[in-house]
Every structure is written in structure tokens, then in C-alpha cells.
Amino acid sequence: MVLESRRQDEAPSELKGQCAVVLGGTSGIGRSLALGLARRGVSVIASSRNEESVAEMASEIESIGVRTLRVSSDVSDRKTLVGLRDAVLSEFGSIQIVVNCAGITKRVPTLEMDEESWERIMDVNLLGTLRSCQVFGESMIEHGFGKIVNIASLSTFVAFHEVAAYAASKAAVGALTKSLAVEWAPFGITVNAIAPGVFPTALNRKIIDSPRGQELLQRTPMHRFGEPDELVSALIYLVSPESSFTTGQVVVVDGGFLASGVNQ
Numbered sequence: 001m002v003l004e005s006r007r008q009d010e011a012p013s014e015l016k017g018q019c020a021v022v023l024g025g026t027s028g029i030g031r032s033l034a035l036g037l038a039r040r041g042v043s044v045i046a047s048s049r050n051e052e053s054v055a056e057m058a059s060e061i062e063s064i065g066v067r068t069l070r071v072s073s074d075v076s077d078r079k080t081l082v083g084l085r086d087a088v089l090s091e092f093g094s095i096q097i098v099v100n101c102a103g104i105t106k107r108v109p110t111l112e113m114d115e116e117s118w119e120r121i122m123d124v125n126l127l128g129t130l131r132s133c134q135v136f137g138e139s140m141i142e143h144g145f146g147k148i149v150n151i152a153s154l155s156t157f158v159a160f161h162e163v164a165a166y167a168a169s170k171a172a173v174g175a176l177t178k179s180l181a182v183e184w185a186p187f188g189i190t191v192n193a194i195a196p197g198v199f200p201t202a203l204n205r206k207i208i209d210s211p212r213g214q215e216l217l218q219r220t221p222m223h224r225f226g227e228p229d230e231l232v233s234a235l236i237y238l239v240s241p242e243s244s245f246t247t248g249q250v251v252v253v254d255g256g257f258l259a260s261g262v263n264q
Helices: 002-010 028-038 051-064 078-092 115-143 164-187 211-219 228-239
Strands: 019-023 043-047 097-100 146-151 189-196 250-253
Touching: 019 028, 019 078, 019 115, 028 043, 028 051, 028 097, 028 228, 043 051, 043 078, 078 115, 097 115, 115 146, 115 164, 115 189, 146 164, 146 228, 164 189, 164 250, 189 228, 228 250
Parallel strands: 019 043, 019 097, 097 146, 146 189, 189 250
Antiparallel strands: none
């Protein structure tokens, strides 16, 4: 892709040789972000629960020409995150970048939402982000530097139909991002988030292909869905030296969705 090649050439050279961990990095948005970092010379460890997907992703990252590891993890299990962190530190010495992409959702009328499903969504989306920030943030504080980027959502700001648990979790991710940014700024760590607009992934494919997807398209002033590289560019800014005074922000990449009122 011409656009991708141009952005690689313009990428900050300071990122080359850094080490990034991408949780939920083997599919969807996480996969795109992991590959985007790798193409800019970052050693990327893309981790998820699926060992086969982790291995396949590692091979793809290695084909780009950067180093990686094959370590699976589950954001619902702190021990696996600690194991991942320790394995990366043993191999690379330090971790400069952490991207939290792991997430799940379930569309159901709120009156029919059982507590088990609600707690599962909160455990992955919110507590999973917190666990990762705690585990990897500890190492970053020791090294006096770090760039953490969480994945928020349009649901951080506005409501969507029958996804109350997901919306609540992502609103909380936005608040968590700001709280950690304030708390960890003295330690040389920035904590920001990206709120993607509508980007086709396996997680939202059914909605994209439904009449509701067409409604989302109509409400987006650019009248198209996002391309993965458009999120990569936002990530590169947030983890580069150019964002040294940017923290506690939720950067929205949505084609104008949140800015839009009533479309003609």
C-alpha cells in the first residue's frame, strides 16, 4: 500500500529498536497496531489467549525483520501477564510501549443481561486493562519511562443500543486512562487512549453487515468506515517523542462521527 510505505519512511527513527507489548494483538485492531509498530522497527510481542494465533502473529512480525517472542497471555489472569512481562524483560531488558487492545462485547437488552455476562465484559475490558497497566506499569516506573495506550471506544462518549456493559466498561477505560496519566506523570510515563470510530473487525462484522451498519455509515460525515492504517498513525504519534507533552488524552479517530449532528 503506497500510503503505508510513505508513513513507514516518515516514521520517527527514535522508535526503531524499542520494545512493545500489544495485548489482544493477534486479531482485529490489535493485530493492525502490532504490525504497524513492527513496520516501524519496533520489536513487538503480540499476545493473546490463543497460542496458535500468537505463533502465527510472531512469524508475521519476524518476516518484517524485527524481533518478537511467542508468549500467550490472558488479561483476565494476572499471573499470565506477569509471566509475559518477565519473559519480555528477560529477552529485551525493558519495555517502552504497551498497547491494551483485548476486549469483548455482547449485544443484549439490558433487562436480559445476566450478571455473569456483565462481570465477564467488565473483567476483560476494564479490569484486564487495569491489570496490564499495573503489571507493565510497575516495570516502566522502575525504568523511568513508558508509553501506555489503551483502546477506548465511541461508547466512551455516546451510547449505542443494547450494549450497556460494553459502554460502561469503555467509559471506565477512559476514566482509568486519565487517572493513571495524572498518577504516573512524575515517573516519565504517558497514558493515553485511542477511541476508534467504526473499523470493520471480526468483533463487529455482524453489525457492519446489518442495517445498523448502514446507519453508522450514514452518521459518519466521511461516509466510509475506517482503515487500520488510520489508527496506526494515531498510535505512532502517541508512542513517539513528538507526544512527550501529551498524556491523559482519549484521541478519537472516527471520521467525524462524534462531531456530527443531524446528517442531511
